Amino acid sequence: MFRIEFNKLRFLICDDNPHMRRILRTLLHSFGAREVWESEDGATALEMYSHYVPDIVITDWSMPIFDGLELAQMIRQPESKGNPYAPIIMLTGHSEKRRVTVARDAGVTEFLAKPISAKGLYQRILNVVANPRPFIKTKTYFGPDRRRNTNNAYIGPERRLGGEVEVLQQPSLLDKARTPV
Amino acid sequence: MAKEKPGTLQIETFADHHVITQPNPLRKVLRRVAEKDLDDPIARAEAALAGMSGEFKNWMGIESERLAAAHAAILKDGFTSFNRGELFRAAHDIKGDAATFGFPSAGAAAESLCRIIEHAPDLDQVPSDLIAHHINAIQAIVRERTGPDTISKASELSRQLRAVADEYLAHANRDRPEHLEAILAPSIAPAD
Numbered sequence: 001m002f003r004i005e006f007n008k009l010r011f012l013i014c015d016d017n018p019h020m021r022r023i024l025r026t027l028l029h030s031f032g033a034r035e036v037w038e039s040e041d042g043a044t045a046l047e048m049y050s051h052y053v054p055d056i057v058i059t060d061w062s063m064p065i066f067d068g069l070e071l072a073q074m075i076r077q078p079e080s081k082g083n084p085y086a087p088i089i090m091l092t093g094h095s096e097k098r099r100v101t102v103a104r105d106a107g108v109t110e111f112l113a114k115p116i117s118a119k120g121l122y123q124r125i126l127n128v129v130a131n132p133r134p135f136i137k138t139k140t141y142f143g144p145d146r147r148r149n150t151n152n153a154y155i156g157p158e159r160r161l162g163g164e165v166e167v168l169q170q171p172s173l174l175d176k177a178r179t180p181v
Numbered sequence: 182m183a184k185e186k187p188g189t190l191q192i193e194t195f196a197d198h199h200v201i202t203q204p205n206p207l208r209k210v211l212r213r214v215a216e217k218d219l220d221d222p223i224a225r226a227e228a229a230l231a232g233m234s235g236e237f238k239n240w241m242g243i244e245s246e247r248l249a250a251a252h253a254a255i256l257k258d259g260f261t262s263f264n265r266g267e268l269f270r271a272a273h274d275i276k277g278d279a280a281t282f283g284f285p286s287a288g289a290a291a292e293s294l295c296r297i298i299e300h301a302p303d304l305d306q307v308p309s310d311l312i313a314h315h316i317n318a319i320q321a322i323v324r325e326r327t328g329p330d331t332i333s334k335a336s337e338l339s340r341q342l343r344a345v346a347d348e349y350l351a352h353a354n355r356d357r358p359e360h361l362e363a364i365l366a367p368s369i370a371p372a373d
Contacts, residue, residue, distance in 0.1 A: 001213070001214055001215070001216050001218065002211045002212065002213055002214070003211075003212050003213075003214045003218070003220070003222070004210050004211060004212070004222075005210045005211075005212050006210075006222070008209070008210045009207070009210055016270070017274050017278065019240045019243075019244070019278060019282075020274070020277070020278060022233075023230065023233070023281065026226075026229050026230065026233060027226045027229070027230065029229075030222065030225045030226035030228075030229040030230075031222045031225070031226055032222060055206075055207060056207075062269070062270055062273050063270075064266065064270065085203060087207075092277065093273050093274070093276045093277030093292075093295075094273075096363060096366060097366050098363055098366075114276070114277030114278065114280075114281070115277065115278070115279075115280035115281045115288070116277075116281055118223045118226035118227045118230060119223050119227075121226075122222060122223050122226070128207070129205075129207045129208075129210060129211060130211055132205050132207070134200050134201060134202040135200075135201040135202075135203075136198055136199070136200060136201070137198060137199040137201060138197060138198040138199075139197070145200070
């Protein structure tokens, strides 16, 4: 069993709501974190990100002017001087499929829907610490690998162009059905 | 941790993408512990959250006043872009926070209001009572919460508001399939 030594981690939290910031800070301190930086908008968070170089960013989505999605997009600039690889946990009241997809495509590492719970937050942090995903860079995307399911049971077109194989050869459903388990 | 030099990147190049792997810079904060290790950070955090609960009612009062102020601005000046944003963010914050603060029904009513703001084709055409009833319900739920009876009434009130709002949205978006799909789609956010 693994535990995180939170006292060695630096967090940046970004939420325009002071009550949620206080709850987040309380949870992180209770886990053992000592260094927790707070910002109430995306622009300030970006400045703090460059200045303090946190290990993990936890951000809300909906904020005035410069929101959490834009913050994620600004952090995920492969040519930037700062660290574009830091894990970003999006903590938000948005939980519709479309929103989750948009957040994923902005380079968000983990998505945590409010209402927040200590368990949910801990598990997301454990996941980004213990199971980091490789980064993918394409013409239109830079961020953690959006494919979490790496088993070979995927059926469908291969959208990434590889070296020799562009389309995964999939057995027909009939063949699959005939294959003994 | 953060000031350590980043590890060397391994980059695999393919026809239309690169796969970039870096040694896990956070690996050093993982510590193996015995299965019977008694330290439970989650329980500690839950206890800390419970210790703050005395402030939650006051916080909900502040949030619902903010919502009412945003609504008052709309009644005065209409749905300007700024006013719409303020109302949405106030409702959205309640949607996200209310259950944590012990007011899940207020959160449900706020979610219903968020859906109206997000999916109504023209907010000026939304019956003003529909929005006002959501605001009033949220304020009443926060103000009147005292016992199991009021909790069940609050739950029923939120459920009925959601039903009316969904019926309105389904009708108003009957020619907008992308919105209908979003309205009818279940949440897919991972749970705990």
